[in-house]
Amino acid sequence: MNEDKLKKLMKNFKQRNIEVEYFESLEDVKSLILDMVPIESTIGIGHSATLQKMDITNLLLERGNIVYDKELAKNREESKELKRKALTTDWYITGSNAISVDGRIVNVDHSGNRVASIIYGPDKVIIVVGKNKIADTVDDAIKRVKNVACPTNAKRAGYNPPCVALNRCVGCVGVCNILSIIEGQTDSNRIKLFIVNEECGF
Ligand code: SF4
Known part of the structure; x- marks a missing residue:
């Protein structure tokens, strides 16, 4: 990943009270999560292809954490x-549909449970994103969410909105119900953004 871009991104998120860590591989992220999160903690999981690739729910359950993951x-x-x-x-551990170099975390949800947990509730939030989720600006991040993440997710979930065939958003109703932009945090220890130098999720 471009070093200048990463430095700029880290600085912009820091100003917004969001801590960023950079990893070369998902394996490294997995090890840190298992070290960092106490066994006695309760954990919520937001649906994410990136987390599924790490098999994090099963690893946490096997060692004794209480895990709430809708996939179970x-x-x-x-x-x-x-x-x-x-x-x-x-x-709360989850992925994200996009982040921007200017320091925003952008997501679209169908029912809103994932963005609700990111916004407020859990004491600590870990968001894992691959380098493919990085856009330059918040506007580019929204475009990525609508034109890349949403059509792929809608197809995966068995919906067939127009963007699945067109590969671009035409603004239908009923699928992308909630668009959330995290602009910053009041507590600098709450959200940790883990960026991986791999293509992860969509
Ligand atoms: S066409 Fe509909 S489902 Fe597809 S990205 Fe746009 S709003 Fe979402």
Whole structure:
């Protein structure tokens, strides 16, 4: 990754009270998460292809953490309950649809549980993003979310909005229900942004 760009990004996030760490591989991120998060903590997981690649839910469960991950649900009611419990955990771990060099974290959610947990509730939040999620400005990050992340996610989730065929957003309703931009934090120890020098997720 371009060193100047990374330095600028780190400086801009620091000014907004968001701590950034850079990693060469997802394996390194996984080791740090397992070291950093106490075994006695409760953990919420936001759906993310990047986290699934790390198999982080199973690793945390196996060593004794209580983990609320909607992917563990056997039905809709269980999924709702897991998402609700994840809102008040000690730690929340997730990915993001895009971040910008100018210091913003941008996400689109269908139901809003993931962005709600990032915004408020869990004491600490870890967001893991691959280098492919970095845009220059907040406007570019929104464009990435709408034209790259949303069509791919909609397809994965079994929806068929117009962007799946067109590969660009035409602004339909009912799928991308919540657009969130994290501009900063009051507590500098709350959100940790882990950037990986790999292509992760979409
Ligand atoms: S076309 Fe609809 S589903 Fe696709 S990115 Fe735009 S708002 Fe989201």
